[in-house]
Amino acid sequence: MNHWLMKSEPGVFALADLKRCGVVGTPWDGVRNYQARNFMRAMNVGDLALFYHSNCPEPGVVGSLRVIRTAYPDATALEPAHHGYDPGSTVASPRWDCVDVAWQSDFEQLVSLDRMRAVPELCDLLILRRGSRLSVTPLSAAEFRCISRLGGVKR
DNA sequence: GCCAACGTTGGC
DNA sequence: GCCAACGTTGGC
Numbered sequence: 001m002n003h004w005l006m007k008s009e010p011g012v013f014a015l016a017d018l019k020r021c022g023v024v025g026t027p028w029d030g031v032r033n034y035q036a037r038n039f040m041r042a043m044n045v046g047d048l049a050l051f052y053h054s055n056c057p058e059p060g061v062v063g064s065l066r067v068i069r070t071a072y073p074d075a076t077a078l079e080p081a082h083h084g085y086d087p088g089s090t091v092a093s094p095r096w097d098c099v100d101v102a103w104q105s106d107f108e109q110l111v112s113l114d115r116m117r118a119v120p121e122l123c124d125l126l127i128l129r130r131g132s133r134l135s136v137t138p139l140s141a142a143e144f145r146c147i148s149r150l151g152g153v154k155r
Numbered sequence: 156g157c158c159a160a161c162g163t164t165g166g167c
Numbered sequence: 168g169c170c171a172a173c174g175t176t177g178g179c
Contacts, residue, residue, distance in 0.1 A: 007176095007177090009177090033162075034162090035162095054176085054177060054178085055176075055177050055178080056177095059177080059178070113178080130159090130160075131159070131160035131161060131176095131177095132160090132161090132177095133160075133161060133162085133175080133176050133177070135176090
C-alpha cells in the first residue's frame with residue numbers, strides 16, 4: 001500500500017465535504033498538473049492519503065482519506081462550461097485523470113505547517129520543500145504514521 | 156493583497 | 168530547443 005498527501009482549498013472542497021459524500025466518495029478531479037496526475041495513476045484501491053487544507057487561515061493536515069477507485073479520465077476536462085476545461089483533452093484521448101476517494105478520518109487536532117517543520121522525521125516531506133506546489137505527493141508509511149500521531153490518531 | 160516559486164506557452 | 172512572458176499556487 002502506498003501513502004499520499006492531497007491538497008485542497010477548504011473554501012472549495014474541505015474534508016467535511018468529503019465526509020458528507022459518505023462511503024460512495026467522490027472523484028478527486030480538477031488536477032491539471034502532469035506530475036500530480038502521474039502520482040494519481042500510481043494509486044491503488046485501499047491507499048491512504050492525508051487531507052491537507054491549503055490557501056486558508058490555518059494551512060495543515062486535518063484528516064485522512066482512502067482511494068476507492070483507481071485512475072480514470074477526468075470528465076471535467078471535457079466540459080467546456082467547466083472551470084477545469086482543457087480543449088487539449090478529448091474523449092478519444094483524455095489528458096487528465098482522477099481517482100475516487102472517500103473520507104477516512106478526522107484528526108483530533110490540525111497538524112499545521114509549523115508543527116510539521118518542527119519535526120525532524122518530516123524533514124524530507126515534499127510539501128515542506130520551498131516552493132512546492134504539487135497538489136498530490138507521495139509519502140512514506142513512517143511519515144504518514146508520524147503525522148497521524150501528531151493529529152491525535154491513536155494508531 | 157503581496158510576491159516568490161514554479162509550470163506552461165509560444166515566438167524565434 | 169531556448170527562454171521570456173504569462174498564469175497559478177499558496178504561505179504570509
